[in-house]
Amino acid sequence: MLYIFYKNMFLKKHKTNVNISELVLYLSCPRKVYYAQRDSRASAALPFPQVEHMILREMGLSYPELLKTYSSKDEELFRALEALLFSTAEEIKFIHPEELANIPADIIKEATGNLQPGLRTIAENLLSLLRSEHGFGLVRQLESFQPGSLLHSETLVISGIPAGTVTIDGVLSPMIIKTGKCPDNGLWANDRLHVTALAMLLEGAGASPVKAGIATYARQGVIRRMNIRSDDRRQVLSVLSKVRKIKDGSMPDRKESSLCDSCAHSPVCNVQSSLASKFF
Ligand code: SF4
Numbered sequence: 120m121l122y123i124f125y126k127n128m129f130l131k132k133h134k135t136n137v138n139i140s141e142l143v144l145y146l147s148c149p150r151k152v153y154y155a156q157r158d159s160r161a162s163a164a165l166p167f168p169q170v171e172h173m174i175l176r177e178m179g180l181s182y183p184e185l186l187k188t189y190s191s192k193d194e195e196l197f198r199a200l201e202a203l204l205f206s207t208a209e210e211i212k213f214i215h216p217e218e219l220a221n222i223p224a225d226i227i228k229e230a231t232g233n234l235q236p237g238l239r240t241i242a243e244n245l246l247s248l249l250r251s252e253h254g255f256g257l258v259r260q261l262e263s264f265q266p267g268s269l270l271h272s273e274t275l276v277i278s279g280i281p282a283g284t285v286t287i288d289g290v291l292s293p294m295i296i297k298t299g300k301c302p303d304n305g306l307w308a309n310d311r312l313h314v315t316a317l318a319m320l321l322e323g324a325g326a327s328p329v330k331a332g333i334a335t336y337a338r339q340g341v342i343r344r345m346n347i348r349s350d351d352r353r354q355v356l357s358v359l360s361k362v363r364k365i366k367d368g369s370m371p372d373r374k375e376s377s378l379c380d381s382c383a384h385s386p387v388c389n390v391q392s393s394l395a396s397k398f399f
Pocket residue numbers: 148149150151154373374375376378379380382383384385388389
């Protein structure tokens with residue numbers, strides 16, 4: 120009896136580890152976290168690999184170096200971006216061998232061709248950051264960029280890998296890279312949450328309070344800094360507990376969206392929703 124009591128106490132106290140990528144997945148669809156947890160084969164086979172996004176993400180990792188090297192020479196920066204695109208396209212299969220194992224070379228070629236027309240915009244936005252007065256401080260901070268490595272916080276029981284870190288006001292701070300559309304101002308709400316979660320992870324790994332982070336919108340070449348507020352931290356904790364609940368077995372409601380059309384879980388998700396609606 121006593122054994123069961125202590126066992127239950129331990130189980131209650133034991134917290135399931137959450138990866139920051141699961142928080143990001145939750146924001147796209149809570150049910151994806153549920154299925155990814157239960158069927159790793161489905162998540163591995165998940166979407167039809169988004170080669171364009173992968174190439175852009177790798178390119179985004181090199182923007183700080185480009186800013187450092189190409190100060191304000193328009194054409195040189197554009198040529199450097201072109202070279203970066205082609206070298207990334209050649210290397211991408213070596214960087215993501217599993218995800219791209221079955222992707223034929225012409226898909227990578229097509230993705231590269233799709234990205235080429237956007238290079239002018241990327242170059243213009245990076246140059247305007249270099250030339251603007253407010254961008255100067257940010258460019259200086261980006262000089263300290265280092266690619267991210269795996270971090271774990273014992274206190275929050277979370278782990279994850281930031282795309283990179285930069286030193287802001289003497290504190291190691293996170294940088295994320297996004298490959299979708301950039302908002303007109305600031306960061307998308309989900310991206311604020313992503314940056315904040317990584318900041319809290321860095322703090323848990325021993326850093327001082329992290330007050331800011333950076334988001335790179337790689338498709339447009341836009342790099343923005345955000346200041347982290349208490350409200351952002353509250354939201355991270357709230358999503359964290361919801362993700363943990365899902366990982367512990369609770370299935371969230373189906374969230375119908377445009378993502379459902381290309382979702383690998385769609386067949387099972389549809390069936391489970393109609394069964395649930397029959398019984399409840
Ligand atoms: S089918 Fe739609 S609701 Fe179901 S897991 Fe996929 S994205 Fe989420």
